[in-house]
Amino acid sequence: MVPVIKKILFATDLSENSRYAFYYAASLATAHRAAIVMLHIMETSLSSMEQQLANLFGKEKWELMQEGHKTTARDIIIAKRKDYDIVRRALASFSDFTGENNGNDAFETNEIIVKEGNIVEEILNAAADTHCDMIVMGSHKALLGRTSVGKVAKSILQQTKIPVLIVPPPDSGSK
Numbered sequence: 437m438v439p440v441i442k443k444i445l446f447a448t449d450l451s452e453n454s455r456y457a458f459y460y461a462a463s464l465a466t467a468h469r470a471a472i473v474m475l476h477i478m479e480t481s482l483s484s485m486e487q488q489l490a491n492l493f494g495k496e497k498w499e500l501m502q503e504g505h506k507t508t509a510r511d512i513i514i515a516k517r518k519d520y521d522i523v524r525r526a527l528a529s530f531s532d533f534t535g536e537n538n539g540n541d542a543f544e545t546n547e548i549i550v551k552e553g554n555i556v557e558e559i560l561n562a563a564a565d566t567h568c569d570m571i572v573m574g575s576h577k578a579l580l581g582r583t584s585v586g587k588v589a590k591s592i593l594q595q596t597k598i599p600v601l602i603v604p605p606p607d608s609g610s611k
Contacts, residue, residue: 439599441468445568447475447559457574457603464572464601473547473566477558478505556591563598571600 446461448454465472493501547566551558563571575589589602 439569441470441569443471443473443566443568443570445473445475445559445563445566445571447477447562447571447573449574450476451574451576453574453576453603453605456606457572460601460603461572464570470569471547473549473562473568475549475551475559475562477555478502478550478552479555555588556595559588559592560595563596568598570598571596572603573600574603574605576605 441464444461444465446458448458461472464470549562549566551562559571559573562568571592573589573592576586589600593600593602
């Protein structure tokens with residue numbers, strides 16, 4: 437039986453590989469006529485360096501800087517919505533090229549969430565709160581150039597009850 441996918445949670449750290457992973461989320465959303473929920477988490481635990489910066493700038497200024505980061509992250513995600521139209525047109529062209537026409541290939545992307553907190557907990561909470569059927573996220577290159585499934589991805593895989601697609605970074609020649 438083919439699973440029903442109505443809503444996909446796309447967790448992004450706003451990196452270049454997240455952009456690459458988005459194409460997989462868009463492709464799945466188009467194929468299943470599913471909606472995409474965009475999610476970016478800003479980790480709230482202060483490292484010793486961040487604590488020193490907060491002390492240096494003062495609590496109020498540090499909070500303003502953090503709020504600015506949150507706004508910037510949201511603006512970046514919203515700007516990526518322009519990419520959705522490009523992806524949608526490209527996927528529609530692909531189906532025209534292959535002769536497969538499924539009617540309306542569009543997908544919804546009206547939910548953009550920027551949160552603060554523990555990254556794993558917030559991803560799992562967002563998936564549950566928005567009733568997502570799948571999580572899509574990118575992985576990163578390890579120190580030796582191999583793909584690494586990091587601590588966040590491993591924790592998500594261990595704790596979720598829905599499918600997770602972890603997209604490795606593209607080869608440098610395939611962007």
